[in-house]
Amino acid sequence: xxxxxxxxxxxxxxxxxxxxxxxxxxxxxxxxxxxxxxxxxxxxxxxxxxxxxxxxxxxxxxxxxxxxxxxxxxxxxxxxxxxxxxxxxxxxxxxxxxxxxxxxxxxxxxxxxxxxxxxxxxxxxxxxxxxxxxxxxxxxxxxxxxxxxxxxxxxxxxxxxxxxxxxxxxxxxxxxxxxxxxxxxxxxxxxxxxxxxxxxxxxxxxxxxxxxxxxxxxxxxxxxxxxxxxxxxxxxxxxxxxxxxxx
Amino acid sequence: xxxxxxxxxxxxxxxxxxxxxxxxxxxxxxxxxxxxxxxxxxxxxxxxxxxxxxxxxxxxxxxxxxxxxxxxxxxxxxxxxxxxxxxxxxxxxxxxxxxxxxxxxxxxxxxxxxxxxxxxxxxxxxxxxxxxxxxxxxxxxxxxxxxxxxxxxxxxxxxxxxxxxxxxxxxxxxxxxxxxxxxxxxxxxxxxxxxxxxxxxxxxxxxxxxxxxxxxxxxxxxxxxxxxxxxxxxxxxxxxxxxxxxxxxxxxxxxxxxxxxxxxxxxxxxxxxxxxxxxxxxxxxxxxxxxxxxxxxxxxxxxxxxxxxxxxxxxxxxxxxxxxxxxxxxxxxxxxxxx
Ligand code: HEM
Numbered sequence: 001x002x003x004x005x006x007x008x009x010x011x012x013x014x015x016x017x018x019x020x021x022x023x024x025x026x027x028x029x030x031x032x033x034x035x036x037x038x039x040x041x042x043x044x045x046x047x048x049x050x051x052x053x054x055x056x057x058x059x060x061x062x063x064x065x066x067x068x069x070x071x072x073x074x075x076x077x078x079x080x081x082x083x084x085x086x087x088x089x090x091x092x093x094x095x096x097x098x099x100x101x102x103x104x105x106x107x108x109x110x111x112x113x114x115x116x117x118x119x120x121x122x123x124x125x126x127x128x129x130x131x132x133x134x135x136x137x138x139x140x141x142x143x144x145x146x147x148x149x150x151x152x153x154x155x156x157x158x159x160x161x162x163x164x165x166x167x168x169x170x171x172x173x174x175x176x177x178x179x180x181x182x183x184x185x186x187x188x189x190x191x192x193x194x195x196x197x198x199x200x201x202x203x204x205x206x207x208x209x210x211x212x213x214x215x216x217x218x219x220x221x222x223x224x225x226x227x228x229x230x231x232x233x234x235x236x237x238x239x240x241x242x243x244x245x246x247x
Numbered sequence: 248x249x250x251x252x253x254x255x256x257x258x259x260x261x262x263x264x265x266x267x268x269x270x271x272x273x274x275x276x277x278x279x280x281x282x283x284x285x286x287x288x289x290x291x292x293x294x295x296x297x298x299x300x301x302x303x304x305x306x307x308x309x310x311x312x313x314x315x316x317x318x319x320x321x322x323x324x325x326x327x328x329x330x331x332x333x334x335x336x337x338x339x340x341x342x343x344x345x346x347x348x349x350x351x352x353x354x355x356x357x358x359x360x361x362x363x364x365x366x367x368x369x370x371x372x373x374x375x376x377x378x379x380x381x382x383x384x385x386x387x388x389x390x391x392x393x394x395x396x397x398x399x400x401x402x403x404x405x406x407x408x409x410x411x412x413x414x415x416x417x418x419x420x421x422x423x424x425x426x427x428x429x430x431x432x433x434x435x436x437x438x439x440x441x442x443x444x445x446x447x448x449x450x451x452x453x454x455x456x457x458x459x460x461x462x463x464x465x466x467x468x469x470x471x472x473x474x475x476x477x478x479x480x481x482x483x484x485x486x487x488x489x490x491x492x493x494x495x496x497x498x499x500x501x502x503x504x505x506x507x508x509x510x511x512x513x514x515x516x517x518x519x520x521x522x523x524x525x526x527x528x529x530x531x532x533x534x535x536x537x538x539x540x541x542x543x544x545x546x547x548x549x550x551x552x553x554x555x556x557x558x559x560x561x562x563x564x565x566x567x568x569x570x571x572x573x574x575x576x577x578x579x580x581x582x583x584x585x586x
Contacts (some may be wrong), residue, residue: 001401017378018375018378018381018394020378021378021381021382021391022381022391022394024382024385025381025385025391025532030385034385034388037387038388038478042387042388059505060503060504060505060506060516061503062516062519062520063516063518064519067520078296167500181514181517182419182514183419183423184415184418184419184422184423187418188415203410203411203412203413203415203418204389204408204412205408205412205421205422205425206384206389206390206417207389208422209388209389209390210387210388210389213388222579225517226517226518227518228517229518232517232518232519232520232521233519233520234520
């Protein structure tokens with residue numbers, strides 16, 4: 001048998017090799033390789049750091065209403081008892097929470113969710129983040145203290161009223177990173193101070209995929225874009241006013 | 248460059264991007280279907296814009312849905328932008344047009360840049376990427392380059408991607424274009440008018456706005472893992488309209504200071520205030536497609552009192568380019584043309 005014929009038998013033809021490679025990219029083996037070997041490799045070679053959390057600072061009025069906060073606070077006690085204590089810290093303070101939120105006045109909605117041993121505080125508010133937390137602590141300091149006492153690294157912050165600036169930074173750090181709405185920002189600005197492509201460099205747009213993977217490696221929790229709004233651009237105060245709620 | 252010269256260059260550039268372009272047809276969005284219906288303004292539309300079709304009276308509308316390619320060969324199932332050109336028929340035989348497409352932004356911020364982009368996007372022969380190249384991409388955590396469609400010999404994607412690599416203004420459109428896919432129906436896609444227009448409210452306030460059509464039936468794309476079907480969109484639309492009217496909501500996003508007002512390559516944030524301007528209801532696919540589709544000639548510069556063009560240089564250049572394209576293919580001029 002000629003060498004060529006033997007090679008043809010051993011090496012699959014282009015079309016089938018192509019099919020093989022196509023199916024490989026979706027295989028579990030490649031998924032494992034990508035997650036456990038390639039991501040750590042590229043994360044070391046082109047490091048991406050944890051990004052600041054929450055909605056980004058902007059001067060545009062429409063960006064300063066209905067901002068999303070997604071705090072993820074890991075519970076110290078990761079048993080059902082720990083989770084129940086967290087639930088009780090909220091349940092036993094409902095009056096404080098409702099009165100506080102009404103008094104803060106800039107909140108569209110807020111909720112507490114326990115997800116996998118994290119106490120998550122999720123809210124949508126108008127205006128500046130530090131003022132929001134500052135108002136919150138003024139109104140709800142004791143409730144915050146009872147929740148924070150159950151959270152990893154929280155104790156040093158108590159009483160939050162006396163540690164307000166440290167507390168604001170602590171909260172900001174636990175607010176999840178917001179991935180930009182515009183995917184190409186990941187190439188240029190998404191990684192603050194660490195653009196995937198330096199100015200003047202040729203960009204392969206497929207680099208966006210790797211930039212996203214590395215962002216999610218450094219920031220495992222993420223808000224995907226700025227989120228949907230049913231009545232965009234309107235503050236809570238304006239809605240109450242227009243609806244005649246007498247606020 | 249004089250307006251007419253630029254128009255000629257633009258139309259030539261569009262023609263060059265479709266080497267199999269047939270004279271007498273549109274050099275872009277060649278394959279399409281014309282439908283008829285009416286537009287009814289929402290109760291609040293008149294508070295935002297004094298244009299006649301936003302002032303309450305129902306107006307007749309002619310719409311042409313299209314595939315964006317300038318090739319006469321139909322490939323409904325290929326991933327590409329789709330067009331929705333709408334003519335609102337106004338009193339006294341007047342009209343105003345709104346041209347929209349499924350991409351949210353455009354590739355170029357100026358007509359000059361578009362000429363360079365179009366040059367780069369001239370279709371070139373394509374072959375399936377070599378398997379080793381795909382493996383190398385996978386190891387770099389890059390999505391492997393896709394295989395061409397069965398029977399596809401040329402593509403403009405490589406050229407436009409290479410251009411976008413060097414020109415950041417084109418990147419968003421090029422990136423979004425790679426995810427477009429093919430809609431299951433012309434009635435199940437969102438269409439964006441992309442450019443900024445200036446609308447005048449009854450109290451004289453002028454606002455910078457962008458329009459888009461949202462389908463009442465919702466958005467749905469075909470499964471990209473299935474082999475593409477070349478010819479289904481027109482039959483699907485005929486069937487759909489025979490059974491039930493097709494509706495689209497016209498939404499108007501209101502821009503803010505700081506938003507890119509004259510740059511069609513930049514999308515506005517999704518959380519800008521948006522106003523429901525009315526509902527388009529499509530009820531009939533006219534038999535005479537020659538008159539209601541092929542002969543029609545839309546123009547993004549065909550506006551009416553209450554809506555004006557922004558200083559977006561691409562929008563401004565399109566006005567003369569579409570008029571020239573109409574002349575070249577012998578399309579019908581609008582009798583009471585404001586253009
Ligand atoms: C420099 C930029 C552009 C140029 C030079 C250009 C050129 C053209 C030309 C020559 C035609 C054929 C017109 C005719 O013969 O009637 C056309 C059709 C069309 N274009 Fe563009 N175009 C540009 C940008 C855009 C943008 C930004 C949009 C989306 C908002 C768009 C949407 C459409 C649609 C929907 C049609 C089909 C109209 C119909 O159904 O008759 N184009 N374009």
